[in-house]
Amino acid sequence: MTVVIWWIYSSTSASYAFPPLSEIMTRFRELWLFDRFISDVIPSLGRFAVGLAGGATAGLLLGVWLGASRNARETFDPVIQFVRSLPPPALLPVFLLVFGLGDPMKIFIIAFGSIWPVLLNTVEGIRGIDPTLRATCDVYKISPLKRLTSVTLPAAANSIFAGLKTALGIAFVLMVVSEMVAASGGIGHFVVESQHSYAIADMWSGIILLGMLGFLFNVLFDQVQKRAVYWPA
Template identity: 40%
Template sequence: MRVLRWFLLPLVLIGVWWAASAGGTNFYLPTPGAVLRAVGPTWTPATLRADVLPSVARLLAGFTVAGLVGVAAGVAIGLSPALRAYTEPVLEFLRAIPPPVLVPVVMLFAGIDNTMKVTVIVFGCVWPVLLNTIEGVRAVDPVLGEVCRAYRISGWTRLRTLVLRGASPQIMTGLRQALAIAIILMVISEMFAASSGLGFTIVQFQRGYAIPEMWTGIVLLGLLGVALAGLFGLGERVVLRWYFGLRRSGRGAP
C-alpha cells in the first residue's frame, strides 16, 4: 500500500503528460515514450561519468562546505546575543542577494572551473543552514542549560550534548532546504560556463534542438533530486532517532 502511494502521483502526472502530448504538434513537448527511447543513446556509462559525476561532486562539495560553515557560524551567533546584534544587518544584506546574480562576479575572481561552481553553491546553501541553526540554538531549553551549569558540564561536552543535540531538528531542516537549493544552483552555475555537467548538457541539447534528449536530462535531474532527498531522509532518521522517538512517545505510540 505504501509503495502504491509513492508511485500513484508520478503515474498520474505521466498520464497527464502523455495525454497532453499524444497527437500534438508541439515540437517542444515530446511524448514520454519518445523521451524514454532517447534515454539509452543519450545517457551511456561514459556520458554518466563525464556529466553526472562531476555535477554530483560539485553539489556535494558545496553542500558540505555550506553545512559546516552554516552550523559553526550559527552556533557561535546563536550562543552570543552581542555577536548576533553585530552580524544581523550584514547577514540580512547578504541573504537578500540572489546567488545566480553572483555568478559573473565569482567568475572574475575564481575563473570558470569547479571553484566558481562550488562557491556559488556554498553562498546559496549556507543561509538556510545558518539561520535555522541560530534559531535552533536560541530555542534550546534554558532549564537544561541550568542543569548543565549545576553539574558543571561545560566546553565541548555541553556543546555536543545540549546545544547541538537540542538544535539538531532545526539544523536538519536547514540542511534539507539547502540540499534543494544546491541542486538548483548546481544547474545554474553549469549553464553559465562549463564543459561538463548536467546543466551544461541540458543547455547544449536545447541549443541543438535535441528536445527529447533535453527532456531526458531534466528527468534525470529530477531523479537525482529524489535519490539525494531519500538518502538525506535516511541520514536524518539516524541523526534524529531520539527526536522521532520522543514525538512517538508524546503521541502515545508504542
C-alpha cells in the same frame, strides 16, 4: 500513473517542443545510462556534494557561535541579513571574475547559497534551547565541548536538519544554474546545449534526470533525518 498518462497522451504528439515520451526515454537510456554518465553526471554531483558540504559546515559552525553569543549575534546580524538577501545567481559575475570558469566558481556559488538556511536555523535552534537545560549544565560545570556535543547540538538537531533540507534544494538548483551559465560540462550545460542545438528529446532527458536526482536526494535525506533526530508529534 502520471507517467502512464504522459506516455499515452504523447504517443501521437507531433509537437516539436513536446516529443513523445517513448522517444525521450530512448534518448535517456542511450545518454545517461552509458554515454554521458561519467562525463556529465559524476562531475555535477561532485561539485554539488563539495559545495553543499562546505556551505553546510560553515553555516553550522557560524550558527553555533552566533547562537551561543548574544554579542556576536547582535554585532553581525545586520551584515548577515544583507548578504543573505543577495540572490546567489546575481553574484555569478563576481564569482566568475574571482574564480574563472572552472569548478571553484561553481562550488563557491553552491556553498554561498546553502550556507544561509543552515546558519539561520542553527542560530534559532540554539536560542530555543530550554533555559533550564542551560542552567543545569552550568550547575554541573559541564565542559564547553561536552555541552556542545551532548546538549546543544542534540537539542537543536530538529532545527538544524530543517535548515539542511532547505540547503539541499538550494544547492541542487545552484548546481544546475551555474552549469547553465558558465560551464563546458555537467547536466545543466547539457540541457542548455541540447536546447541550443534543437535536440529537444535530449533536453527533456536531462530535465527528467534532474527531477529523478532531486527526488532521490530528498528521499535519502528524509531517511537519514528519521534516524538522526526525533520529531515530536
